[in-house]
Amino acid sequence: MTQFNINRRHFLKGATASLVLSSLGAHALDFLHPAKTLRVGLIGAGWYGKSDLFRLIQIAPVEVIALCDVDSNMLKEAGDMVSKRQKSGKTPRLYADYRKMLAEHELDIVLIGSPDHWHALQAIEAMKAGAHVYVQKPISVDVLEGEAMVAAARKYNRVVQVGTQRKSTPHLIDAKKNIIDAGLLGKVSHVELCCYYHMRANGNPAVQAVPDFLDYEMWTGPAPLRPYDGLPHTRWWRTFMEYGNGIMGDMCIHMLDTARWMLQLGWPKRISSTGGIYVQKEGKSNIADTQTALFEYDDLTCVWQHRTWGTPVDPDYPWAMKIFGDKGTLMASTMRYDFVPQGKGEKIHKDVVYEKEKYPEDVNEPRIELNAAPATRLHMVNFLEAIAKNGRPIADIEEGHISTASCIIANLSMQTGRPLVYDPTQKIIVGDREATALLQRPYRQPWQHPAK
Numbered sequence: 001m002t003q004f005n006i007n008r009r010h011f012l013k014g015a016t017a018s019l020v021l022s023s024l025g026a027h028a029l030d031f032l033h034p035a036k037t038l039r040v041g042l043i044g045a046g047w048y049g050k051s052d053l054f055r056l057i058q059i060a061p062v063e064v065i066a067l068c069d070v071d072s073n074m075l076k077e078a079g080d081m082v083s084k085r086q087k088s089g090k091t092p093r094l095y096a097d098y099r100k101m102l103a104e105h106e107l108d109i110v111l112i113g114s115p116d117h118w119h120a121l122q123a124i125e126a127m128k129a130g131a132h133v134y135v136q137k138p139i140s141v142d143v144l145e146g147e148a149m150v151a152a153a154r155k156y157n158r159v160v161q162v163g164t165q166r167k168s169t170p171h172l173i174d175a176k177k178n179i180i181d182a183g184l185l186g187k188v189s190h191v192e193l194c195c196y197y198h199m200r201a202n203g204n205p206a207v208q209a210v211p212d213f214l215d216y217e218m219w220t221g222p223a224p225l226r227p228y229d230g231l232p233h234t235r236w237w238r239t240f241m242e243y244g245n246g247i248m249g250d251m252c253i254h255m256l257d258t259a260r261w262m263l264q265l266g267w268p269k270r271i272s273s274t275g276g277i278y279v280q281k282e283g284k285s286n287i288a289d290t291q292t293a294l295f296e297y298d299d300l301t302c303v304w305q306h307r308t309w310g311t312p313v314d315p316d317y318p319w320a321m322k323i324f325g326d327k328g329t330l331m332a333s334t335m336r337y338d339f340v341p342q343g344k345g346e347k348i349h350k351d352v353v354y355e356k357e358k359y360p361e362d363v364n365e366p367r368i369e370l371n372a373a374p375a376t377r378l379h380m381v382n383f384l385e386a387i388a389k390n391g392r393p394i395a396d397i398e399e400g401h402i403s404t405a406s407c408i409i410a411n412l413s414m415q416t417g418r419p420l421v422y423d424p425t426q427k428i429i430v431g432d433r434e435a436t437a438l439l440q441r442p443y444r445q446p447w448q449h450p451a452k
Contacts, residue, residue, distance in 0.1 A: 037061050037062065037063045038060060038061065038062040038063070038108045038109055039062075039063055039065045039105065039106065039107050039108045039109070040053070040056065040062045040063065040064050040065060040107065040108065040109045040110070040111065041064075041065055041066040041067070041068070041092075041101055041102070041105060041107045041109070041110045041111070041126075041131070042064065042066075042067050042068065042078075042092075042110070042111045042112075042113065043068045043069075043098045043101070043110060043111070043112050043113070043114055043118075043122050043126070044068070044069060044112060044113035044114030044115070044118070044122075044136075045067045045068065045069040045074055045075050045078035045113070046069070046071075046074060046113060046233055046234070047233075047234060047367050048113050048136060048163075049078075049111060049112075049113020049114070049136075050078055050081065050082075050113070051113075051365070051367075051368060051369070051373075051376070052111050052113060052134060052136070052163065052376060052380075053082070053111055053113075054085055054361075054365065055373060055376040055377045055379075055380055056109075056111070056134075056380045057082075057085050057086055058359060058361075058377060059377050059380055059381055059384075060380065060384055061087075062086070062109070063086065063088055063090070064082050064086050064092045065092055065093065065105050065107060066092050066093045066094075066095060066101045066104075066105050066107070067079055067082065067092045067093070067094055067095065068094075068095040068096070068097070068098045068101045069096070070096055070214060070215040070216075070218045070219045071213060071214050071215075071219075071231075071233070072096065072213045072214075073213045074233070075094050075095075075096070076094065079091045079092055079094050085361070093105075096215055096218065097218065098122055098125065099125065102125055102126060102129040102131075103129075106129075106130065107126075107129065107130075107131045108131060108132065109131055109132050109133070109134065109387075110122075110123075110126035110129075110131040110132075110133050110134075111133075111134045111135075112126070112133065112134070112135040112136060113136050114136075115219075115232070115237050115238075115243050115244070116138055116140070116141050116243060116244040116245070116249065117141050117221065117222060117223040117242070117243045117244065118221055118222075119135055119136065119138075119139055119140055119141075119145075119149075120139070120140045120141075120145035120146070120148060120149055120450055121221070121222065121447070121450060122135075123135045123139070123149055123152070123160065124148065124149060124152045124450050127152045127153060127156045127158040127160070128152070128156060130156075131158070132158050132159040132160070132383075132387050133153075133158060133159075133160045133161070134160075134161045134163065134380070134383055135149075135160060135161075135162055135163065135397075135400075136162075136163040137162055137163050137164050137253050137254065137257075137400060137403075137404065138244070138245060138249045138250070138253050138400075138403075138404040138407065138408075139162055139397065139400045139401055139404045140401070140404055140405075140408075141223075141243070141244060141245060141249075141408070141441060142408060142438075142439060142440050142441040143405045143408055143409065143422070143427075143439040143440070144427065144439050144440040144449070144450075144451035145440075145441075145449070145450060145451065146400075146401040146404055146405050146408075147401070147424075147427055147451065148450035148451045149397055149401065149450070150397050150398050150401050152450075153397045153398075157390075159383065159386045159387045159390075159391075159392075159393060160393075160396065160397035160400075161379065161382070161383040161386070161393040161394075161395050161396070161397075162395040162396070162397060162399070162400030163376075163379070163395070164253065164254060164257045164258075164395045164399075164400060164403065165372065165375040165376050165378075165379040165395070166254055166255075166257065166258040166261075166334070166375070167257070167258065167261050167379070167394045167395055168375045168376070168378040168379035168382060168394065168395075169334065169352075169372075169374075169375040169378075170352075170353040170374055170375065170378070171336065171337055171350045171351065171352055171353060172258065172262075172332060172337065174337075174350055175262070175330060175332055175337045175339075175350065176261070176262045178348075179330050179337075179339050179348065180262050180263070180323070180330065183327075184325075184327060184328055184339060184341070185323060185324075185325025185326075185327055185328050185329070185330060186325040186326040186327030186328065186342075187325055187326045187327075188263060188300060188323055188324065188325045189299055189300050189301070189324070189325075189326075190300065190301055190303075190323075190324040191259050191263070191300070191301070191302040191303070191321060191322070191323050191324070192302075192303050192305070192321065192322045192324075193252060193255040193256060193259065193302060193303065193304045193305070193320075193321045194255075194304065194305045194306065194312070194313065194317070194318075194319065194320060194321075195247060195251040195252070195255075195305075195306040195318070195319045196306065196307050196308075196310070196311070196312035196313070196318045196319070197251070197308070197318060197319055198308050198309065199235065199247070199251075199308060200239060200247065200280060200285055200287060200289055200308035201235040201236050201238065201239040201285060202239060202280050202282070202283030202284070202285040203283045203284065203285075204282075204283055204284055205229040205230045205284075206229060207227045207228065207229050208228060208229060208230065209228070210228045211231075214231070216228050219232065220444070221444070221447055222443040222444050222447035222449070223242050223243055223444060224242045224444060225444065226240065226242060229284070238250060238287075239284070239285040239286075239287055240284075240285070240286055240287065241286050241287055244287075245407060245408055245411050246287030246288055246291070246411065247287060247288065247291065247306045247308065248273075248288070248291060248293065248304070248306070248407045248410055248411055249404070249407050249408065249411070251306065251319060252293065252304045252306070252407050252410070253403050253404055253407050255304070255319070255320070255321045256295065256302065256304065256403050256406060256407065257395075257399070257400070257403035258321060258332070259302055259321050259323065260399070260402070260403060261394075261399075262323070263300070263323070265297055265300070265302075266402065267402055267406070267422065267424055268295040268296055268297060268302070268406055269296050269297060269298065269421065270296040270419050270420070270421050271293065271294070271295055271296070271406060271409045271410050271413055271419065271420050271421075271422070272293070272294045272296075272410075272413045272418070272419035272420070273291060273292065273293035273294070273304075273410040273411065273413040273414040274291070274292055274414055275288045275290050275291030275292060275293075275414050276288050276289075276290065276291075276414070277289050277290075278290045279309045280308065280309060288306075288414070289307065289308045289309060290306070290307050290308075290309075291304070291305070291306050291410075291414065292304065292305050293407075293410040293413070293414075295406060295410070304410070314331075316331075316336075316338075317331055317333050318333075319333060319334070320332060320333035321333075325342075326342065327341065327342050328340055328341040328342050328345070329342075334352065334371055334372065335351070335352045335371060336349065336350065336351050336352060337349070337350050352371045353374050354370055354371065354373075354374070355373060355374045355377075356370060359373065359377075379394075379395065382394050382395075405422065409422055409429075412429075412435055412438050412439075415438070416432075416434065416435050416438075418432075418435075420432065420435050427439070
């Protein structure tokens with residue numbers, strides 16, 4: 001059994017410490033005198049890959065051995081930043097090809113922060129190489145990729161934590177425990193999920209030469225090769241279905257996964273969705289700017305709505321979920337929650353936890369989501385605890401697959417124009433050969449789909 005030495009001095013000062021003790025048990029901070037320093041690699045050294053890595057560095061005795069990215073400028077910058085953040089001061093080995101990185105190092109943990117279309121191949125190869133994996137959401141771009149990832153985790157006995165860190169968000173843990181589990185909502189039969197952020201990148205940049213510092217062929221990998229029209233990093237790649245699943249795959253998965261966790265929901269019985277590009281037709285983007293999806297359960301419905309134009313329905317909750325019970329309503333987001341009882345009773349409000357004073361290095365980190373940092377730290381603690389106990393983490397790959405696949409199937413419903421029922425045992429859309437064929441995307445040669 002591997003033991004871990006969490007950075008006790010910093011972590012005990014953090015607001016998440018009590019949550020660790022209550023959710024993981026009193027021994028959770030007894031990961032002292034480790035047998036070895038954890039050897040870590042990162043694939044995808046952009047914004048969120050580095051953010052996840054820095055949260056891990058803050059709470060565990062790790063040595064970042066290797067970084068991989070197809071953008072040599074981004075890679076060098078990441079190497080410099082890591083050398084300043086990790087205790088040894090060493091600069092990790094830098095790689096342009098994740099396969100070479102995995103072949104040359106025996107890594108305990110691999111973090112994957114690459115674009116969505118790479119998650120499945122890279123996660124499975126990391127598992128085969130003997131590493132436990134922390135993979136960003138959504139775990140896959142098609143349903144059968146996700147099935148292959150779950151199968152690989154079980155076959156190689158690897159712990160795989162998905163970056164759906166709402167399950168480790170302090171105020172949302174409080175809401176689950178003290179509102180839902182305490183029975184304040186009563187019988188829950190309806191959930192509304194939404195995102196009204198204007199986050200759909202849309203423009204008409206000209207086709208141009210690929211810069212020397214970017215391996216665009218490798219960046220594209222198994223996805224269709226679009227004409228190069230500028231650096232795809234951050235938001236630009238997300239505006240194309242070739243590399244992901246739109247706002248549904250990017251934002252709905254977080255809120256659907258949170259609702260599933262809070263209410264102990266599994267696979268939806270039926271999924272339907274409508275939408276398209278209704279307003280923002282002028283640019284190259286091919287993801288929906290307007291979409292509604294219905295996830296049906298026994299005596300309960302979850303409804304998703306996104307618009308990347310106009311104003312939010314509730315300005316206090318522009319990206320959120322609202323859980324309706326016969327005794328009250330819970331409104332929750334990454335920033336806060338509010339419980340409103342039916343009739344007389346006490347309203348309850350909680351805000352997001354920040355740890356800027358406890359982790360001052362957060363404040364100067366470029367593009368950090370300060371509200372998400374405590375959640376990611378707690379998520380990493382849970383990941384390490386699962387490795388130590390050879391157990392399942394709170395955001396286990398199977399749970400991440402259900403949430404991811406449900407969002408993908410919603411997109412397939414929008415595409416086919418009909419409700420869909422997924423059978424995870426047979427791995428088919430029941431009674432629908434056309435939709436079943438869409439559960440696996442074609443891969444660009446020479447890459448091979450992991451479901452084959």
